[in-house]
Amino acid sequence: MNAPHSSARLPAPWGRLLDRSKPPVRFSFEGRGYDGLQGDTIASALLANGRWILSRSFKYHRARGPLTLAGQDANTLVQLPDEANVLADLHPIGKGLVVTGQNCNGSLDHDRDAILGKFSRFMPVGFYYRAFFKPRGIWKRWEPFIRKKAGLGELDLAFQPRYHDKAYLFADVAVVGAGPAGLAAALAAADAGAKVLLIEQEPMLGGSLNWARFDLDGNEAEKTRLLIDRATAHPGIRVLTGAVCNAWFADNFLPIVAGARLYKARAKQCVLAAGAFDQPVIFRNNDLPGVLLASAAQRLMRLYAVAPGKRAAILTGHDDGYLAALDLLDAGVAVAALIDMRPENDLHASPWREALAKKGVRVISGSTVYEAIPGKDHGRVAGIDVRHIRAKGQVEPWGEIIACDTLLMSAGYMPAWQLPCQAGGKLSYDDASARFSLSDLPDVLTLAGSLNGLYALQNTLADGEAAGHRAAAAALSRPAAAPARALHPEAPVNYPWPIFPHPKGKEFVDYDEDLQIRDIVNATRYGYRDIQLVKRFSTVGMGPLQGRQAALPTARLVADATARTVSETGIATARPPFMPEKLAHAAGRAFTPARHTAMHRRHAEAGAQFIPAGIWLRPAYYGNPAARERLIQEEAAAVRTGVGLIDVSTLGGLEIRGPDAVELLERAYTFAFARQPVGRSRYALMTAEDGVIIDDGVCCRLGERHFYVTATTGGVDRVYRGLTKWNAQWRLDVDIANVSAAWAAVNLAGPRAREVLARVCADIDLSPEGFPYLAVRTGTVADVPARLVRVGFVGELGYEIHVPARYGEHLWDALIQAGADAGIRPFGVESQRLLRLEKGHVIIAQDTDGMTHPAEVGMGWAIARKKPFFVGKRSIEILEAQPPLRKLVGFVLPKDGPAPLEGQLILDERGDITGSITSCGDSGALGKFIGLAYCAPEQAVPGAKLPIRRESAPGGRLLAEVVALPFYDPDNKRQEL
């Protein structure tokens, strides 16, 4: 787009954020090179070069230029190579930065989809609910076409996350916003001795002091800016600039996004001084490039030294428009006219009115811009149709065309309601005075400045100071002694009805979503009267910046159309985050650790393939994945015929000690432990109150009042929590310690296990009589202290050896070495599962589900029914008195057929589902496929045929044979060797 103005910048002190001593920064936009200055944003640099079209609108693809220049609208969303939807008015330029437009078909200047604007009358609000689905089935063809038009920018799908992190901050008082009110509050609180955190979104403290004008000669802001130096130098204030407080979470938990970091601040007290949103006027073509908020033009000049145009008009509903006009004149911009919506009678004499009159600026009162007229220059505003306001929202049928290349507008201010409302605040609006108020705030929150409806600088400062005092006193638990300073009376800042419908439409209420007045009004006519329904039906406020300019006009329109007040209508909820934040910010370092056992290194060296087990990693098997099945069979065979070694360190371990240790176990587990001899282990089964099996382990009695109880890898934390809770609830005297990570453990199993163990264990009698099955011993293994348990999980002679974790690797090495000539072989979880399956042992959470009670899986033997109580006893008794619903059975299938798979279904003869396979495998010891499955009780008869659903099999069924458990060594001779 060609520049209507030269690229010359205004002289200093215009351009407060620029560093003119640095060389220009070259970047590109839409394939063309531009020079900006250090301190420029993408938008300010482009505007300085006369480039005003920055984006295409969401629906109609209208050319759009900046509106707020404060990152509060979607008009400046641009595309970077690796980032979509970048706010050009916030993102700094950089050398070589490649920027393009987005959401356009062709180029930004020549967007073929701009034709859509011509069809807007065919796209009434909510049209898609009424179309595209008749005749039946046609929607499937429309949908892909419509989907393709969705979205704005394009994500870089090859993007790799970069470093982001988080930090915690604590403060007595957090002050959000460092404009005049925030600065005054921070200083007052810090002077009172509070530790203050001052959070400012812009790169520089000061807020409106940096760009707004408060008086005739523009000195007031400069004088007040001294507060910035005081705040910066104050030892009690920590300043965060370029930092957005993005939400208010319960109890003043404030997420603050700054650079690549998310600060999470907890403040005893919070002062919100976040300011207000300049409000657009709603008239036809209020979105043309060159039409922008008065505050945006002031920012452009003061912060970036760019004049918004050559000949400007101003449309205002309050006095600040006059001050903006003075700024324009100072910057050398001709002011064609100032149009004041207020009727002449409401205007009072003011120094700036006189000043404008003196400079020959024409003031047209009681009037509005009815339509902005696009020029030939790619649609930039070239003139305005000014009409006298006849009544609310109505204008005279004729008016005056005034030529201008820029229009500044401001209908008033709306307090930044988002954070206060997230804190539970209620936003009210008085229709008569057009004033906002916020109430029902929690007592840890204080508002200051324009959030309290104060806009005069002296009032804002006084209010900020009072808020700082109040917050500091509350945070430091001191009596509040805030100086009560009288506030000056203020003129209203909001023009009550800055909305002027035009028969041809295009009066944009929501720029982000391309919604016009009739879209909002028609939503209510369709019957969507609630503001939330209007939002959902029309999508107002659902755009990329949550439609912050649209909130107030929408509420006004809905209130008017439904004969209610704005307070009754309310304003749609403003959800966190306040500003769009990258997912990377919330994610931080994406830390997902896995736990390694003490022997992990040895497994890796031996070629283990690991699988997750809870938060641990365990060897599944050892060797090349290509030979997986063979390796598992070999490992299993080694255990059956020689000796194998498996790392079982991930098993949970609990020390249960104290006078009531037995009592706790008796109540928490189903089995009996009262008469369990010291030096013996017992199976320990745990059920929940509904009788469902939730965990199991082995309970070793080390002393009269001392037990060591194992739990499943995934269940130990829950078991520990439960035991701790019950210990407290039942008022028992038991010390419970979760020592899972303190012990490393292995299971040395196989017919030659005793022989291998004997080589590294001299102080325990390992003979079958001296250390029988289920016995527990403490002693020394490989010169380190150890607890040993004779277990039979895999169905062979086996010793579980527990040593302090730091000796884990040492124990592993010693046993591997001791077993070398016996052919010892490490085995993994896969072969262990196969071995225990051959023995018919269930694995909790694999062979049981959230409904399994002990009788269903043949574990009735593990219940001490004579005990007066254990958790789940009542339910188990009820369940066992009912006819059983299902049963876990063993089945076999011949090896010459297809293998069964875990999760496949068991059917009955009618084809109804009666259960499923929970475990299965290829048993080397039996030469068959074996498995465990739930089925109907009548199917659970050894010798019965069990139909397994398999689509590819003849008749859709495989027929397995039910067999008695265990599959292997039914007399338990081998484990009791």
Add this chain to the structure above:
Amino acid sequence: MPFSLLRYGLSSEPRIKPDFPPPPPLRDAYDVVIIGGGGHGVATAYYLAKHHGITSVAVLEKGYLGGGNTARNTAVIRSNYLTPESVRFYIASVNLYRDLSNELDFNIMYSERGQLTLAHTDSAVRAFRQRCEVNRHLGGRSELLDRQQIGELAPLLNLDPGRLPVLAGLWHVDGATARHDAVAWGYARGAVRRGVDFHPLTEAQDFVVEKNRVTAVKTHRGTIKCGCVVQAVAGASSILLGKLGIRAPIHTYPLQAMVTQPVKPFLTPLVSSSALHCYVQQTGRGEILIGGGSDPYPLYGARSTSDLKEGLLAHAIEMFPFLANAKLMRQWAGITDMTPDYSPIMGLSPIDNYYLDAGWGTYGFKATPICGVTMAELVASGGKAPELIRPFSLDRFSHFRQINEMGATAASH
């Protein structure tokens, strides 16, 4: 361009036929009072009128139409549950959904994208195979995919997130999404056009009970006599039941979700991972919608938190690393009534004329049409539960007949 839009655009003063007339006055008595104007409530009203000719029906809504969990859910529609009882029920729901736009003459934008659930552990593979088998056996469309097939289906997905490499995936062809608000609007419009009274901003506060029957519902706008009551108030089920002295096996938790700013479409299927407690989908508007499991602590409140968002988004990035640079636009929460077995409670309550549609946890939206059909049938028959919902009766908890869906609901909704 569809004819209706052409006609609308070309007429000089387009005639607007409202979807909803202004709310009618509250009558003294209704045959049926439905408490809760969300999807379930209005669908029940719709089918009461349409299937059973019962139109003396009031739907009481304390806020606005569909403003509870109907407005807040993430609109996942699927039938790949674990138990045959659930799968039959949800298949019936999916079948109704497919035709719902034409049934309601209102485009709910039903979008059959397919749902991919990722298994990162062998126990998940086992459970997914079972769900796949049950779904296929009962007529749903599901497949178990290996890594290569997943890569072909979702090439942008990271198959090796952190310590949990993807082992397999449950591909549910019937998985779909829809415009959730439109479902409530379409049903409500159809119900109102058939004579049902919809009363927004009308909160049911208490009951008049005589001889174990609710004879009237007290609202802050007045007391309404009623023939029977249907309760469909997700998030407040236990509170309302408490007014009748009924203790429900329900714990209530917030459930949070969030969306990014809209970006150009890149993701068609709905992708979820229960091991990463996260699901990701792209809406018709181009937003990336991210959700997960319920909050860890019970609360009767829909508030957003930082910690849940942090964990959820870290996992979303593990699944799709490039999302690190996408921008979050909005986060919000709903309130979920969880039962011990993660299945709903439907049927008659211990009160003789008080019907329950409760305990919908995180899976209420996908059941909306079938809930409407079956609840209407239940009410019209005077309490005879249709076959499909008989397993979900309240007394299953005292008879140890739970319908355990815990594994099939967590984080995939």
